[in-house]
Amino acid sequence: MGMTITEKILAKAAGKESVGAGELVDAKIDIIMCHDVTTPPAISMLVEKGIDKVFDRAKIVVTPDHFQPAKDVKSAELHKRLDEWARRHDIKYYYKLGRAGVCHALLPEQGHIRPGEVIVGGDSHTCTYGAFAAFSTGIGSTDLAAAIATGELWFKAPASIKLVLNGSPAPGVYSKDVILAVIARIGVDGALYKALEFAGSTLSEMSMEARMTMTNMAIEAGAKNGIIGFDDITKQYLDEHLKDKKDYTIFESDSDAEYERIEEFDCSTMEPMVALPHLPSGGVPVSQCSGGAMDQAYIGSCTNGRIEDLRVAAKILEGKEAAIRTIVVPATPSIWKQAKDEGLFDIFYSAGCVIAAPTCGACLGGFMGVLAAGEKCISTTNRNFVGRMGHPESEVYLASPATAAASAVEGKITDPRKYI
Amino acid sequence: MSKAHVYNRDHINTDEIIPARYLNTDDEQELAEHCMEGLDKDFVSKVAEGDVIVAGEDFGCGSSREHAVWAIRGAKVGTVIAKSFARIFYRNAINCGFYLIESADGPGQINDGDELEIDYKTGLIKDKTTGIDITFNPLPDFALGIINDGGLLEHIKKKM
Ligand code: SF4
Numbered sequence: 001m002g003m004t005i006t007e008k009i010l011a012k013a014a015g016k017e018s019v020g021a022g023e024l025v026d027a028k029i030d031i032i033m034c035h036d037v038t039t040p041p042a043i044s045m046l047v048e049k050g051i052d053k054v055f056d057r058a059k060i061v062v063t064p065d066h067f068q069p070a071k072d073v074k075s076a077e078l079h080k081r082l083d084e085w086a087r088r089h090d091i092k093y094y095y096k097l098g099r100a101g102v103c104h105a106l107l108p109e110q111g112h113i114r115p116g117e118v119i120v121g122g123d124s125h126t127c128t129y130g131a132f133a134a135f136s137t138g139i140g141s142t143d144l145a146a147a148i149a150t151g152e153l154w155f156k157a158p159a160s161i162k163l164v165l166n167g168s169p170a171p172g173v174y175s176k177d178v179i180l181a182v183i184a185r186i187g188v189d190g191a192l193y194k195a196l197e198f199a200g201s202t203l204s205e206m207s208m209e210a211r212m213t214m215t216n217m218a219i220e221a222g223a224k225n226g227i228i229g230f231d232d233i234t235k236q237y238l239d240e241h242l243k244d245k246k247d248y249t250i251f252e253s254d255s256d257a258e259y260e261r262i263e264e265f266d267c268s269t270m271e272p273m274v275a276l277p278h279l280p281s282g283g284v285p286v287s288q289c290s291g292g293a294m295d296q297a298y299i300g301s302c303t304n305g306r307i308e309d310l311r312v313a314a315k316i317l318e319g320k321e322a323a324i325r326t327i328v329v330p331a332t333p334s335i336w337k338q339a340k341d342e343g344l345f346d347i348f349y350s351a352g353c354v355i356a357a358p359t360c361g362a363c364l365g366g367f368m369g370v371l372a373a374g375e376k377c378i379s380t381t382n383r384n385f386v387g388r389m390g391h392p393e394s395e396v397y398l399a400s401p402a403t404a405a406a407s408a409v410e411g412k413i414t415d416p417r418k419y420i
Numbered sequence: 421m422s423k424a425h426v427y428n429r430d431h432i433n434t435d436e437i438i439p440a441r442y443l444n445t446d447d448e449q450e451l452a453e454h455c456m457e458g459l460d461k462d463f464v465s466k467v468a469e470g471d472v473i474v475a476g477e478d479f480g481c482g483s484s485r486e487h488a489v490w491a492i493r494g495a496k497v498g499t500v501i502a503k504s505f506a507r508i509f510y511r512n513a514i515n516c517g518f519y520l521i522e523s524a525d526g527p528g529q530i531n532d533g534d535e536l537e538i539d540y541k542t543g544l545i546k547d548k549t550t551g552i553d554i555t556f557n558p559l560p561d562f563a564l565g566i567i568n569d570g571g572l573l574e575h576i577k578k579k580m
Binding site for chain 1: 576
């Protein structure tokens with residue numbers, strides 16, 4: 001019987017010929033992502049247990065991002081612990097100060113993600129990197145500590161669900177809308193413990209940025225990892241971004257690989273989607289909820305804070321004034337610079353938007369746009385749980401950058417297609 | 421004896437268990453003061469040592485923050501009984517040496533305030549209030565190995 005791409009990568013990492021769904025394996029880790037919320041506790045655990053070491057200083061990538069720059073004394077203490085540890089162990093890739101950015105946008109952009117590798121990070125959206133035909137999954141602080149010290153972790157190989165995306169999305173419909181439609185159908189636990197493998201002709205029309213928006217949200221369906229096979233679009237991105245280590249192994253699913261189920265989606269008939277509070281599975285076509293008054297629009301995060309996203313938003317905001325608080329957060333310093341160089345900041349400035357420095361910020365209710373009781377925010381982020389962006393009685397509506405920008409212009413949920 | 425605190429809901433997520441505004445610390449006692457705050461702000465005042473949280477499907481979904489497990493453990497909760505758990509939360513709990521009980525039909529039979537007696541080895545919950553016995557599958561051996569060692573780091577230290 002054939003193997004899926006996920007099984008093949010885990011087999012290689014475990015030094016085995018083959019691996020089947022449900023099998024427990026000890027896998028070697030290629031890259032570990034560390035940020036300011038979950039890594040400091042891992043560091044403390046290692047120190048406390050007397051195993052304060054790193055398995056390979058060149059395979060750990062560190063960036064503070066959640067409360068970057070530190071928002072208060074306590075987060076400053078977290079940053080300090082992270083900083084002292086990174087310097088103590090001479091971590092090779094440590095992005096700080098003006099180089100720090102939202103982890104899942106930063107690592108691919110800086111060339112740390114390679115196909116065929118096993119990547120873990122102390123963050124649930126680490127599944128983003130699966131867009132590069134890699135096995136990538138989020139872990140907690142204890143796992144992180146173990147991975148940092150040993151370079152290995154146990155995994156139960158997940159069964160795979162194949163999502164076949166066909167058809168060309170209409171203008172105004174983006175990969176964010178596709179993934180919201182997928183999660184609306186399969187549910188927030190529709191892929192619990194599973195691998196979500198994306199396939200189909202629609203992918204060939206999507207950039208790596210657009211693909212990352214989808215694998216980013218695999219966890220919102222409960223998945224262990226999201227994954228997309230390698231193609232020319234992947235290759236071109238890697239050619240432009242890989243720096244120190246440029247070789248990688250390409251795996252693809254066998255034609256007789258076993259899937260728990262296969263779900264097909266016709267992207268040509270999809271509308272822009274909005275996920276209503278308080279679950280990412282609350283997606284409905286924008287036509288069913290347009291007109292709902294908003295207090296804030298938030299354009300940023302690891303889901304939709306990349307340059308393509310900012311371009312889409314700027315195009316809609318150009319020459320207009322935002323009717324509500326609108327916060328634009330380029331996800332990394334280089335995206336920030338590119339947006340500035342392309343003149344997007346002029347557009348955002350003229351529209352009355354706040355332009356923030358790269359940070360997770362209000363995506364997780366940290367700072368830079370936290371909501372008051374009763375406020376509603378249309379957001380390009382990935383989670384709309386109760387209290388996610390602030391007060392437990394605030395509401396988050398998930399949408400694409402186009403829908404968020406159009407809604408910013410009108411102050412209410414708006415179909416972006418009228419501005420495209 | 422442990423008292424059951426029943427939340428008859430699916431998808432109780434990490435933002436409800438420990439809201440992100442408290443993630444600027446990893447102090448377990450400080451986190452414990454806000455345990456379940458996003459869902460029930462009175463939880464901390466109601467819970468006594470060894471009590472049990474009972475919930476529906478997909479408990480602990482959302483973020484990878486182990487802070488959710490620490491908040492629950494810090495609040496001296498004995499265990500969580502849920503129909504199913506989100507993957508990262510489940511794994512984090514095992515790694516912390518915290519035993520979770522997965523039971524598809526258990527939660528539906530337990531009422532808020534019931535007194536429970538749990539035998540983790542054989543997989544039996546005795547509901548002393550209703551007299552009902554509920555069986556569950558004890559954790560698999562590899563997970564028990566980690567829990568019995570006192571968590572993943574102690575477990576790997578043995579091998580190092
Ligand atoms: S941008 Fe939001 S979802 Fe992404 S890593 Fe930061 S907090 Fe998490």
